[in-house]
Amino acid sequence: MFYPDMLSLFMAGMFPKSFGVMERREWIDHSQDAVYDVAIVGGGITGAGIANILSQNGLKIILLEKGDFASGTSSGSSKLIHGGLRYLANLHLREVRTLLKERNYLSKNTDIVKFMNFRILIDPYSWKRETMRLGLITYNVLSGNPEFPRMKRNSGEYGSEVRGYFTYRDAWSDDCRLTIYNILSAVNAGARCLNYARVVSIKNEGNTIRIDAEDSVDKRKFSVTARYGINAAGPWSKKVYDLSEGKNDISLKLSKGVHIVVPAEKAKTQSAIVFRSHLDQRQMFIIPRGEVTIIGTTDKFLNDPDDFSVSEEDVNYIVSSARRIFPSLSEEDVTYSYAGIRPLFGNGDDPGSISRGFVIRESERMIHIFGGKLTDYRYAARRVASIYGKKTDLKLRIRSMPLVNYSRPHISGKELYLYEMNHECALYPEDIVRRREAFDVYRKDRGNSELDLINSLFEDRENAHVISPKS
Numbered sequence: 195m196f197y198p199d200m201l202s203l204f205m206a207g208m209f210p211k212s213f214g215v216m217e218r219r220e221w222i223d224h225s226q227d228a229v230y231d232v233a234i235v236g237g238g239i240t241g242a243g244i245a246n247i248l249s250q251n252g253l254k255i256i257l258l259e260k261g262d263f264a265s266g267t268s269s270g271s272s273k274l275i276h277g278g279l280r281y282l283a284n285l286h287l288r289e290v291r292t293l294l295k296e297r298n299y300l301s302k303n304t305d306i307v308k309f310m311n312f313r314i315l316i317d318p319y320s321w322k323r324e325t326m327r328l329g330l331i332t333y334n335v336l337s338g339n340p341e342f343p344r345m346k347r348n349s350g351e352y353g354s355e356v357r358g359y360f361t362y363r364d365a366w367s368d369d370c371r372l373t374i375y376n377i378l379s380a381v382n383a384g385a386r387c388l389n390y391a392r393v394v395s396i397k398n399e400g401n402t403i404r405i406d407a408e409d410s411v412d413k414r415k416f417s418v419t420a421r422y423g424i425n426a427a428g429p430w431s432k433k434v435y436d437l438s439e440g441k442n443d444i445s446l447k448l449s450k451g452v453h454i455v456v457p458a459e460k461a462k463t464q465s466a467i468v469f470r471s472h473l474d475q476r477q478m479f480i481i482p483r484g485e486v487t488i489i490g491t492t493d494k495f496l497n498d499p500d501d502f503s504v505s506e507e508d509v510n511y512i513v514s515s516a517r518r519i520f521p522s523l524s525e526e527d528v529t530y531s532y533a534g535i536r537p538l539f540g541n542g543d544d545p546g547s548i549s550r551g552f553v554i555r556e557s558e559r560m561i562h563i564f565g566g567k568l569t570d571y572r573y574a575a576r577r578v579a580s581i582y583g584k585k586t587d588l589k590l591r592i593r594s595m596p597l598v599n600y601s602r603p604h605i606s607g608k609e610l611y612l613y614e615m616n617h618e619c620a621l622y623p624e625d626i627v628r629r630r631e632a633f634d635v636y637r638k639d640r641g642n643s644e645l646d647l648i649n650s651l652f653e654d655r656e657n658a659h660v661i662s663p664k665s
């Protein structure tokens with residue numbers, strides 16, 4: 195099929211390969227024909243970034259993801275590409291500088307990371323005005339922005355406790371789409387990325403590892419042999435570590451972060467708003483995204499990444515916190531809520547006090563990465579690639595990598611959904627509705643008006659789970 199915007203992609207050297215149900219099936223049929231250099235477990239942003247850097251270095255890569263790409267934390271974030279202003283309170287200057295560099299790179303080199311204004315509110319629960327000014331001066335210097343921060347008075351736009359606000363710039367993106375962009379970049383560089391392929395065992399076999407996996411689409415088992423394995427399983431990374439190392443000697447805490455979505459008119463704002471909850475002083479975001487406003491998040495320990503939901507208490511906490519800014523906001527305004535899980539490598543009784551940075555551990559044939567952020571996924575990929583390079587004595591290109599060599603054509607409706615099926619390996623309606631388009635989040639009607647069309651495109655596919663309209 196030819197799409198109108200394809201010519202420009204072709205000219206830019208980014209013509210997308212066919213990457214749909216047939217290619218995936220063929221790759222699984224032939225999974226035993228070759229020994230891969232690296233098998234990656236996990237198709238969130240971390241695994242996608244690693245697949246991208248390694249395949250762009252000419253290595254033979256296979257990636258296995260148990261659900262759809264980005265179906266874990268990489269669809270449950272605040273969707274910000276930011277320097278982490280709050281990390282300045284702990285003087286994590288180097289971390290903030292890295293995040294800002296990554297933010298600036300992504301905003302220049304992709305079409306899905308865009309700057310927006312943020313207002314950080316000054317009220318009885320925030321940092322003091324002069325401390326905030328100092329923090330913002332440092333943030334601006336680190337990001338190469340010469341602006342001097344000045345406080346503007348609250349002229350009645352926000353609740354009466356808010357004295358005023360400072361403005362600064364950071365960026366937004368879409369977490370799923372950024373992941374898909376990296377998956378596609380990797381596929382275009384020769385990687386084989388398989389969604390709906392759950393890893394069930396990892397065993398050392400001499401100079402290689404053997405991975406057994408289950409394909410939930412065609413309901414079959416298959417195996418992959420690789421010289422090295424990389425565990426990028428996010429909240430499940432301890433499970434994968436225990437599985438491959440055969441021991442249980444690391445501690446990984448999990449924390450649940452919930453966001454709510456309300457129609458834009460219920461929390462009307464042009465800029466994103468950063469404030470602290472009066473209930474527990476936690477930092478929160480109010481983020482305008484077209485038809486809707488996203489508000490979050492909570493930060494509560496969780497035991498099992500496969501057993502969690504958004505509770506009424508989570509929603510009440512977010513609504514009560516945000517009501518201080520938008521006094522008429524109520525629980526009835528919430529159209530959708532979603533949760534993401536933070537894997538936290540470290541100790542502490544308060545999840546908010548445990549570092550959000552990533553930690554890498556290695557064994558003879560495996561590299562494990564725990565934690566991290568959406569914003570610094572390229573940095574994490576570079577760190578993993580350099581460890582892999584040392585292990586194998588290979589000289590890899592690491593500086594300024596990985597490149598994001600993919601962009602989606604500007605098409606819409608049926609044409610877009612077919613494209614997502616044939617070039618972005620959407621296998622079920624929910625892969626489009628929940629992730630590639632994330633209608634639940636971005637559309638006031640949660641995409642109900644598109645569901646019949648999307649369901650019908652999958653009608654001839656076995657196992658296609660039809661999605662019913664949501665109220």
Ligand SMILES: Cc1cc2nc3c(=O)[nH]c(=O)nc-3n(C[C@H](O)[C@H](O)[C@H](O)COP(=O)(O)OP(=O)(O)OC[C@H]3O[C@@H](n4cnc5c(N)ncnc54)[C@H](O)[C@@H]3O)c2cc1C
Binds near residue numbers: 237259536
């Ligand atoms: C509430 C919240 C808000 C956040 N907001 C931001 C933000 O605004 N900006 C930012 O920079 N960062 C943010 N983060 C952090 C960011 O979302 C995460 O760092 C990132 O998404 C983690 O990606 P990942 O690939 O490591 O994990 P995941 O996205 O969870 O990917 C791991 C994948 O491994 C797969 N997997 C697990 N076990 C197996 C198996 N046995 N076989 C095959 N596959 C398996 C899972 O299905 C999953 O898809 C936020 C996090 C949370 C929780």
